[in-house]
Amino acid sequence: MSLSAEEVAKHASKTDCWVVVGEEVLDVTEFMEDHPGGSKAIMMFAGRDATEEFDMLHERKVIKKYGIDEGTVVVKGTFKK
Numbered sequence: 001m002s003l004s005a006e007e008v009a010k011h012a013s014k015t016d017c018w019v020v021v022g023e024e025v026l027d028v029t030e031f032m033e034d035h036p037g038g039s040k041a042i043m044m045f046a047g048r049d050a051t052e053e054f055d056m057l058h059e060r061k062v063i064k065k066y067g068i069d070e071g072t073v074v075v076k077g078t079f080k081k
């Protein structure tokens with residue numbers, strides 16, 4: 001599914017949190033408490049495109065390894081720029 005910035009912005013709370021990294025819209029609600037950088041770092045980008053900041057701090061492959069494979073990060077769709 002293709003998701004707009006407007007749709008992503010509706011998910012900006014601790015109990016319903018989506019972020020954009022690259023082409024993907026990610027539901028990180030469950031992951032937040034496991035995040036090594038803390039939940040606050042993620043909440044600053046809740047409902048927004050976090051790509052630039054994400055890429056300064058991580059390799060993209062951590063999303064699969066620590067999130068998707070653990071079932072705590074869920075890909076919701078593709079970001080419509």
Ligand code: HEM
Binds near residue numbers: 041042050
């Ligand atoms: C989308 C899923 C995410 C995953 C799976 C993830 C994973 C990780 C991991 C594994 C680390 C430890 C450092 C490393 O191994 O690279 C980390 C640190 C960190 N992450 Fe994330 N992260 C995610 C999203 C985000 C977002 C959206 C932000 C906000 C820009 C963020 C900000 C940070 C910060 C500030 C640190 C701490 C860096 C440090 O203290 O050196 N992360 N994250």
